Amino acid sequence: MATLEIHDLHVSVEAENGPREILRGVDLTVKQGETHAIMGPNGSGKSTLAYSLAGHPKYTVTGGTVTLDGEDVLAMSVDERARAGVFLAMQYPVEVPGVSVSNFLRTSATAVRGEAPKLRTWVKEVKEAMEHLQIDPSFAERNVNEGFSGGEKKRHEILQLELLKPAIAILDETDSGLDVDALRVVSEGVNRVRETGQVGTLLITHYTRILRYIKPDYVHVFAAGRIVESGGAELADKLENEGYAAYVKGGASGE
Amino acid sequence: MADNIPAGSTTEGAIQVGQQAQQPADARVSAPASYDVADFPVPHGREEDWRFTPLERLRGLHDGTAEATGGLRVDVTAPEGVIVETVDRGDARLGRAGKPVDRVAAQAYSSFEKASVVTVPKDAVLTEPVRIAVHGEGGVAYGHTQIEVGAFAEAVVVIDHTGDATLAANVEYVLGDGAKLTVVSVQDWDRDAVHVAQHTALVGRDATFKSVVVTFGGDVVRLHPRVIYGGPGGEAELYGLYFTDNGQHQEHRLFIDHDTPHCRSNVAYKGALQGKDAHAVWIGDVLIRAVAEGTDTYELNRNLVLTDGARVDSVPNLEIETGEIVGAGHASATGRFDDEQLFYLMARGIPHDEARRLVVRGFFAELVQQIGMADLEERLLAKIEQELEASVS
Numbered sequence: 001m002a003t004l005e006i007h008d009l010h011v012s013v014e015a016e017n018g019p020r021e022i023l024r025g026v027d028l029t030v031k032q033g034e035t036h037a038i039m040g041p042n043g044s045g046k047s048t049l050a051y052s053l054a055g056h057p058k059y060t061v062t063g064g065t066v067t068l069d070g071e072d073v074l075a076m077s078v079d080e081r082a083r084a085g086v087f088l089a090m091q092y093p094v095e096v097p098g099v100s101v102s103n104f105l106r107t108s109a110t111a112v113r114g115e116a117p118k119l120r121t122w123v124k125e126v127k128e129a130m131e132h133l134q135i136d137p138s139f140a141e142r143n144v145n146e147g148f149s150g151g152e153k154k155r156h157e158i159l160q161l162e163l164l165k166p167a168i169a170i171l172d173e174t175d176s177g178l179d180v181d182a183l184r185v186v187s188e189g190v191n192r193v194r195e196t197g198q199v200g201t202l203l204i205t206h207y208t209r210i211l212r213y214i215k216p217d218y219v220h221v222f223a224a225g226r227i228v229e230s231g232g233a234e235l236a237d238k239l240e241n242e243g244y245a246a247y248v249k250g251g252a253s254g255e
Numbered sequence: 256m257a258d259n260i261p262a263g264s265t266t267e268g269a270i271q272v273g274q275q276a277q278q279p280a281d282a283r284v285s286a287p288a289s290y291d292v293a294d295f296p297v298p299h300g301r302e303e304d305w306r307f308t309p310l311e312r313l314r315g316l317h318d319g320t321a322e323a324t325g326g327l328r329v330d331v332t333a334p335e336g337v338i339v340e341t342v343d344r345g346d347a348r349l350g351r352a353g354k355p356v357d358r359v360a361a362q363a364y365s366s367f368e369k370a371s372v373v374t375v376p377k378d379a380v381l382t383e384p385v386r387i388a389v390h391g392e393g394g395v396a397y398g399h400t401q402i403e404v405g406a407f408a409e410a411v412v413v414i415d416h417t418g419d420a421t422l423a424a425n426v427e428y429v430l431g432d433g434a435k436l437t438v439v440s441v442q443d444w445d446r447d448a449v450h451v452a453q454h455t456a457l458v459g460r461d462a463t464f465k466s467v468v469v470t471f472g473g474d475v476v477r478l479h480p481r482v483i484y485g486g487p488g489g490e491a492e493l494y495g496l497y498f499t500d501n502g503q504h505q506e507h508r509l510f511i512d513h514d515t516p517h518c519r520s521n522v523a524y525k526g527a528l529q530g531k532d533a534h535a536v537w538i539g540d541v542l543i544r545a546v547a548e549g550t551d552t553y554e555l556n557r558n559l560v561l562t563d564g565a566r567v568d569s570v571p572n573l574e575i576e577t578g579e580i581v582g583a584g585h586a587s588a589t590g591r592f593d594d595e596q597l598f599y600l601m602a603r604g605i606p607h608d609e610a611r612r613l614v615v616r617g618f619f620a621e622l623v624q625q626i627g628m629a630d631l632e633e634r635l636l637a638k639i640e641q642e643l644e645a646s647v648s
Contacts, residue, residue: 098618
């Protein structure tokens with residue numbers, strides 16, 4: 001069973017006046033089949049955690065370890081991490097001119113699976129996954145994320161999640177910018193993958209709204225670069241009612 | 256030139272609409288045209304049509320100092336029925352497609368000694384392409400080529416430029432009524448070559464002209480494809496593909512003169528750039544004159560900048576003197592393949608080099624398909640692959 005273990009992770013970015021530490025000792029273990037929601041105010045470092053795990057060059061790991069089934073994730077290149085089973089659904093998916101969605105999906109699936117999917121089953125697989133996510137077939141011929149609406153970009157991310165079947169899925173604010181219908185469609189996609197029991201999910205979000213559709217096993221509150229409180233789904237209800245004020249004002253309670 | 260030219264593009268464009276027959280606002284319309292080099296002043300680099308060109312790298316083609324030394328081999332292989340001649344400069348057929356419109360083209364016209372004339376007789380439908388191999392052996396040369404396709408004849412002509420040369424040339428395409436001509440001009444020069452040429456097509460009534468310009472090599476390549484219609488119903492498709500590496504200057508300036516009613520033109524040029532001081536220039540001028548009712552035209556230029564330090568100048572110009580047209584449009588865009596795109600593709604398991612290849616191949620694929628010539632398609636994709644290998648390693 002795949003397990004992602006993050007231990008005492010420290011991460012910095014280059015800022016104008018030298019490196020600035022954003023993650024200050026993150027400890028978290030995500031097992032296959034589990035869903036962890038990471039919630040926190042803006043600027044708490046949630047997205048930095050997501051991008052650091054995927055290996056974005058902007059972030060420098062200054063301490064700690066990340067392992068996937070004992071393998072050192074931090075030693076892997078970005079593509080190696082993806083092939084090892086780490087998937088990041090991005091908050092701001094990037095436009096790639098000249099590359100069609102269908103070409104991209106197939107190249108990616110070939111890389112992650114280690115062999116080119118058989119054409120006939122592949123076409124069917126993509127078609128079904130697109131239908132589930134209510135993505136128009138013409139989408140396949142468009143360039144990756146080029147001219148996509150916010151909702152289309154997020155559905156495209158989840159389409160990749162469904163096709164690549166990672167061991168660990170990191171969803172970075174997948175709910176942001178979605179209307180209720182799109183949120184439902186996207187959440188259903190995430191749930192289909194979760195129901196296989198094959199994926200450990202790290203759901204990063206600012207709002208509790210998405211947790212109505214995707215039920216987490218664990219909720220962690222992220223503030224000032226580390227997890228400051230962990231609990232079950234009930235912790236999300238508390239955040240819904242009380243907001244993050246208790247966590248951002250140095251522990252002072254109340255609004 | 257500054258070292259830190261920003262990657263990306265300067266993209267300007269203009270659409271002018273209205274009756275401006277008296278004094279066209281755009282200089283190119285009234286640009287002088289002459290067979291005589293003496294009618295053109297030596298350009299100094301600030302003129303509209305020279306402002307992007309590094310004159311100091313033209314080895315004197317533009318100022319009369321480049322003396323012909325020979326060293327250019329032209330071999331024509333043609334299927335049966337095609338007439339291939341080498342003629343003197345006095346041959347009355349030469350110059351019919353149109354006059355030179357800039358100093359270097361006029362210099363070429365004033366300086367060439369022998370011209371190659373390829374004639375496809377009327378009604379002949381060729382099943383094999385005519386191949387013209389232009390191979391430079393390091394000298395300075397002035398060339399002239401004329402390809403005439405008679406009424407209702409159909410031909411494919413492939414012109415290959417290889418080797419090293421300092422070449423100024425004119426190529427004329429004369430299409431009879433209902434003729435169909437596809438010309439592929441490949442600039443696969445050695446790294447030091449300088450090639451400046453005007454390609455002028457005179458498209459007859461109901462004739463179809465298809466031009467494919469492929470530029471990979473050279474130090475400076477500046478091509479000026481022009482289309483003029485000899486009668487209504489003419490159709491011109493102009494495709495171009497270039498891959499500009501560090502230090503190379505590749506310039507494609509197109510002019511389509513819709514001077515005749517009910518003609519069509521479609522232009523699509525795409526280029527990739529990589530390396531320091533790689534410079535691609537694309538100028539797309541389309542003029543729809545007042546008489547040219549029923550014109551349908553579209554032009555597109557796309558550039559993909561793969562690394563820092565490359566520069567693109569893309570300038571589409573559409574001048575419309577009549578509203579009685581079917582359609583007229585243009586599009587120009589320059590995109591960058593940047594670290595975020597690379598990260599995105601790699602985050603989906605795609606290795607670094609393959610990600611680059613994917614982007615570049617994808618970028619050109621649509622155009623290559625549009626060109627629709629199977630054997631050329633393979634050659635182009637192989638060549639693109641080769642350019643990428645060179646850059647990746």
